[in-house]
Amino acid sequence: MRIHLGAAPGVGKTYAMLQEGRRLCEQGADVVIGLVEPHGRRLTAALAEGLETIPRHTLVHRGTAFTELDLDAVLARHPQVALVDELAHTNVPGSRNTKRWQDVEELLDAGIDVVTTLNIQHLESLNDVVRQITGVVQHETLPDEVARRADEIELVDLLPETLRRRLVHGDVYPPDRVEGALTHYFRLGNLTALRELALLWLADRVEEGLQRYRAEHGITAPWETRERIMVGLTGGPEGETLIRRAARITARTPGSELLALHIVPGDGLTLPAPGALAGQRALVESLGGSYHQTTGEDIPEALLRFAEAENVTQIVLGASRRGRFSLLLRAGVGRRTIHGSGPIDVHIVTHEQAAGAASPRLPRPPRGTGPARLWSAMAGAAVLLPLLTLVLIAVRDRVGLPGALMSYLLAVVVAAFVGGTYPALATAVAAGLLADFYFTAPLHSLKVTRPVDIVALAVFLTAAWLVGAAAGAAARRTRQALRATSEARALSRLAVAIARGQDLPALLEQVRENFALTSLSLLQREPGHTAEPRWYVVASTGERPPERPYEGDLEAPIDDDLTLAARGHGLSGDDQRILAACAAQIGIAHTQGRLTRHAAETDTLAAAEHTRASLLLTASHDLRAPLRAAEEALVRLRPTSDGETRGIATARSAVRRATQLLTDLDDLSRLHAGALDLYLRPVDLDEALTAALDDLGTGGHTLVLRLPEQPPYVLADAALLTRVLTALAADALRHSPPGAPPTLTAEARPGHLTIRITDGIDPDTERDGSRADARPDSLPLRLSRDLGEAMGGTLDHTTTGGAFSVTLTLPTAAHRIAPSPAGP
Incomplete structure (x- = not known):
């Protein structure tokens, strides 16, 4: 796989991919275009002419036709090289794979070379950084591991000023989009920052290749292709002096890198003052360096092992704080590091806490046996x-x-x-x-x-x-105490990091460094895949983190859907137990983060709902006075003909309906806010229907009622039940054709009563689908549904052919109340 990487759209990635395809074709290679997105750019489309193109596959999604890469056709054609544009693209639902890079992996597995394109903003690890720079959220992302697996990555570089000129000339976007692009995404500062991101990411990719070459050939001596200055930290008060000294050395060497390393002794007893390392770590990161932590029995050996692994060229250490008598018995860390450093330069920096201030003391006695x-x-x-x-x-x-x-x-x-x-x-x-x-x-x-x-x-x-x-x-x-102390220290550090709200990659990095692992991944199982589980990476750290549990050398399951997978050396039983405890804490942190995000989204939705309710309430109050005035004006009008009489009646009906809609909106807002009072008691259905028919007026006389002789009493609020029946019957009357009245049927069942209202449309006739879909979302139906649920019932709707029916189910009272002897 060969990737043409760009810092932004329009730098010429697709053009470079097509040029590469033509060059390979001229050399005799079998090249086809699997998919190219010219985006209306004439020069790009012209360059694609003459190359064999595989027709795209058409998919229909939500009534719209889309075209995607025809993976089966490319596999059947089986060329030597396939040109596939936009590696991070998300396929249309219904495609074989969710992402285009998954299509590309299938081509690679089939032995087909792929030339593709990618923008730096689509890399998963840089997504947040790009959003901070440009203010645009990139929804299409690509796992960095996919890009790192590419055999070749070529940066298609273009100066920001040149790219902006291309936009002005119309070579990137149509004229109507140029001004908006120049003032937003394609600002000069944005393009400069994106270009620097692309250069730095590609430089890291080159560095990974160099490290892999050194490892494959067993090269341990540092190659000074890039100055790396490492400062050793003990957590003592001299740490800030050493960090600043190392930072000054780094600043005087362009292109150099600052690293800080703290080695935790294997016994876990030699610990710095609480908070000391946290402050020094913050200082290192503020100066542009990176902080690392590992474990080791022998401090100089661990220093040099880390230095060789990271290709460090210079080491900065503090002068020993031990007294002269102690140094006579055993050489200090600085002297032993110098003795084994080989070509690595070692700087010994003096400080106020150097030897001389402390009183002489004998070496610490041995800890434990083995x-x-x-x-x-x-x-x-x-x-x-x-x-x-x-x-x-x-x-x-x-x-x-x-x-x-x-x-x-x-x-x-x-x-x-x-x-x-x-x-x-x-x-x-x-x-x-x-x-x-x-x-x-x-x-x-x-x-x-x-x-x-x-x-x-x-x-x-x-x-x-x-x-x-x-x-x-x-x-x-002593061994048991040392082990317990070391375990407690590791768990407490992780707990403190979780309490401080560190993100999952930082927590995983801490666990990885504690156990000296190569890489670590937090994996979660996708729901709905039980036969063949599919996993995705929640967070990862280290080199080549595993993407599935069986790809790692170690696994620490958290629950059925969450596990921690690691690459690295084997761990002892005790270490595996501590790793499982750390995995449990990371699982808790992941759950807490998810709950926090959900709470934040819920708060946002609640605030939006509150704002919407406030606006509806304000609009309701503001519109009532004009509607009242309109109705009074219609009442005072004196019609002079039958046509004017019908028109005034229609207008008054519309005004009354608008007033009723405002009342429904007001009640709906109060119901959602919990401010609508409910008085649930046994209610006679006959009385509620009589009141509803009175509210409907003369139009309610055409409603067909089919009721049992003695319907049971329902537990409801009498006034609200009347409102619901009136709203449902009025809605059915409006949608029923003349001469075909709607039907209201009540049926008593054990424990509840169902009331079905069906409009008068013949079920065998065709119905307008758009109108049928709109009925359940109408305001009367929504209000009736919410009021019915508030009274402990349910409201469902069904469409049979052309007929629309609504079913209201309410709980019934335990006993029917007998009528008064004086009653009718």
Whole structure:
């Protein structure tokens, strides 16, 4: 795949793609045009002439015909090269794939080379940046990983001033769109920023290729193609001094990059002051650098390993804060880093907290044991015991057996301190044998004759065993405490980041650096795909993040539809457990973010609804007075002919209907605002229908009623039920033809009563579809539906042939109220 990348529309990407197609065709390649979008540009359309073009596939969506790439036709033709324009395009619903880049991937999988085009604003990682620059939201986006997989990416570059001249000459847009484009999207500042984004993204792509080449060829020495200055941070007060010094070095080297690295010790105990690293990280990012964090047992080794991986050319470290006596026992981080840095320059920067202010102290004792410490203790004992024996033999007459045993006990304590229980016991046994052989009578024999010597050796072995057991238990507890502290530290850092509202990519980057993983992705399953799950990337970080769970080396499921997939080395059981805990926290953060966005959208909709209700209420109040005045004026008119009488009657009917519409709007707004009072009680349907017929006037006499002899009482508000029946009957009367009255049918069913109102249109006749679709959205029906639901009922509508019917269902009272004896 070859991508022609542009900073903005109109730079000539499609033209360059067609030129490439012609060049390949002249060299004998089989080239076809799969899809080209000339956008009315004459030169582009002329360049496409002469190249074989695959006819497009036509799709109809919502009554409109669209054309898309005919993927099956291109696959059947199977050329060597296919030209496919606009890689980030979204296909019309009904196409095989949702995105055009998915069509391109099918072509590539079939062995067809593809030449395509892409604008920088369509890259997913730059979508927010482009929106901030241009103010335009790009709905068509392309995952960066798809673009990175391209074999070749060529930047089609054009100066912003030249592109604006092309717009003025009409080479990009029609004349009626030029002025708007120049004053909005194609402003000079916008184009300059987009061009810089394209150049920087492409430079990073070149850098990725360089890093891949170095990794494939095992090259670890830095190549100074680009200066990278890395500053090592401990979280101490000298951090700001080092960052500013490294920033000044970076500023004096054009094109250089600033990196900051903090190494968390594997034991998790050496931690900076709370908030110190957060402030230093903010300072690094404000100076244009990037902050990184990793774990490591040996600080210099971890520094150099990161430097080699990132092709760092210079390292900035602070002068050691340790005293001279401590440095004599062990070299500082700076000296050991210089010793192993090779061609990487190391700058040691002095600061106020450098050595001299602090009091001398001994090196920190070892933390915990392990295989390396066990064998180190055994080897140390094998060397120390013979040397100690030679010394004791020289002064045997003066120290005797008690002095020798005390000296050997010191060796046992050292072995226990370094290696734990088993080296201490082995050292004790060996020391006991040496004491017996060289310091108990008879000498040079393991035979013991004096009881006091037997007691001394027994006490010595017992003491050595107790010391070794205590040291082993202490070492185990130390390891457990260190592990627990490290786990708590990792989880607390993640929890603090979530509480501060950091976005998902930053949280994933923190987890990735904590576990030294290559890449990390938060994946979510698309709903509705149970047989063959489809996943999409919610957020990712690192190089080549997995896009499906099985593509990663590690997986930490969060729930049935959310999982964390990672690439990198294998983790221990404890690390996998902590990764699962981190995944759970990230899942909570993702859910919280989604709920926050939903709440914000809900607030926006609520505000819009409130504004709409306020406008409707204001309009209702303002229109009532003119309508009242119009009705009074119509009443005072004295018609002189039958035609004028009918006209005045029609006008008065229209005014009354408009007044009723305003009343309905007012009631609907009050109902949605919760300000409409409801009084639910058993209501007699006969009484409600009588009141509705009175409201309908003479027109209601044509309504056909089909009622049971004794309909049950319904639980409703009497006044509102009358309103609903009046509105539904009036709507049916308006839509029924003359001589075909609507029908109202009531039917009692267990627990509820259904009232169906059907207009008088013959069901076998054809009906205007547009009018049928408009009926459910009319104001009377909407008001009736909302009022019916407020009273605990439902309102549904059906269309049978040409007839439209509305069914109102209301709950019934438990018992029918008997009529009064004095009643009719």
